[in-house]
Amino acid sequence: MDAESQLGIWSVVPPIVAVVLAFVTREAILALLAACLAGLYIAGNGLWGLPALFQRALGTPDFIWVVLVEVCIGILVAFFLTTASTQRFGELAGRHLRSARHVQVFGWLLGTIIFFSDYFSPLLTGPVMRPLTDRARVSREKLAYICDSTSAPTCILVPLSAWGVFISGLLVGHGPVMDNTAAMSLYIKSVFFDFYAILAVGMVLLFALGAIPEFGPMRKAERRARSEGKVLADGARPMMSAELAEMQPAEQIRTPRLFWNFFLPLTLVVSIALGSFLLSGKAMILEAFMSAVLLLAIALWVQKVPLGSIVGVAIQGIKGVVPAMLLLALAYTLNTLSRELGTAIYVVEVTRGWLTPGLLPTAVFLLCAIVSFSTGTSWGTYAIVIPIAVPLAFEFSGGEVDRLVLATVAAVAGGGVFGDHCSPLSDTTILSSFGAACDHMDHVRTQLPYALVAAGISVGLYLLLGTV
Secondary structure: OOHHHHHHHHHHHHHHHHHHHHHHHOOHHHHHHHHHHHHHHHHOOOHHHHHHHHHHHHOOHHHHHHHHHHHHHHHHHHHHHHOOHHHHHHHHHHOOOOOHHHHHHHHHHHHHHOOOOOOHHHHHHHHHHHHHHHHOOOOHHHHHHHHHHOOHHHHHHOOOOHHHHHHHHHHOOOOOOOOHHHHHHHHHHHHHHOHHHHHHHHHHHHHHHOOOOOOHHHHHHHHHHHHHOOOOOOOOOEOOOHHHHOOOOOOOOOOOOHHHHHHHHHHHHHHHHHHHHHHHOOOOHHHHHHHHHHHHHHHHHHOOOOHHHHHHHHHHHHHHOHHHHHHHHHHHHHHHHHHHHOHHHHHHHHHHHHOOOOOHHHHHHHHHHHHHHHHOOOHHHHHHHHHHHHHHHHHHHOOOOOHHHHHHHHHHHHHHHHHHHHOOOOHHHHHHHHHOOOEHHHHHHHHHHHHHHHHHHHHHHHHHHHHO
């Protein structure tokens, strides 16, 4: 179906419904489900089209992979809790990280070090940092912000990441860029113009150091955590169920063995994921977490924890990630529906007239930010916008790789990251809420003002760039 020509402005209704309802009701699952139903009725399928839509959206290798990773994370966190490893690690690290400021800077550092995967970063940073931030009275909203804003924004700034490889691949064949080497060279040069990603990562550090005062909903959340000791707001529903949140250490483990039960599994996860990325260019994230789960299961058995208890703990861990998996499933479903309705294509076509030389980077940044925020996907945004914006930039530059071309490529990259790391529909945003065990809409609501500030400054810089 030619969705753009048949549906036009109707194609943007589902994501608008999702975003508006999510903020109004603070019920992300209800908002996503309502948006999916609205999209089905717009497409003419009605309620009966829902099973087929679920099949198309969820019966894919990508979604199954994400679910398996979350299951492994849930089991791993449950194993950490049953061995009292996270509690012991918090006590140990607390001797050196003496203030909330130190804890937040350490979280920023951990998030930025894991540059090779925007999925792996929040899923590791969140569970590792959570006992430290809780002890330091740092709100879960702030932890989720740290996890989220050091994941995708960091990845986009590192050319060796999957993000850099993907975008450089899309640049091949445009203007004088005839091969992957030239494309990667162009992308590396453009990184310095990716103002949004630089600001997003830098602002986290500045907030952590106290160089910039907190403001908006985040300020309220931090005051609540510091003054009342409530790391979660009253009535919050963290993206981790009671099965994990209330889990107690196993009776057989009287003295936590931090090396075997915590450091070795984490070292194994990082070694496999980072090693495979450096050797093959693809991080084996699922294999890394599965290996750690197996290692920790064996370690528990060696420590005389009954096999039945180990299986029971694993099941509790799986139950704990069900809320996150349900939210991800609906987000994937809405993304599939938006793609079939031609939402992104319609938005690009409507805004094509803004793409003049002086406004090109600014318009492209805003366009990608709107598309990625409304659809929850950055890579899909890149695939649609790059073939339109980059050839236009080369046309304006006379076929030369000049500042306009570099700024346009960077604007596409940064605009896509904006939606990816702050849209309530984005899988990375959901995973950050899950990693931090934070209420999803509380995370979105507290992070969005910071993201908008970075986006506003970026727009100003691109406008300035277009006038000089």
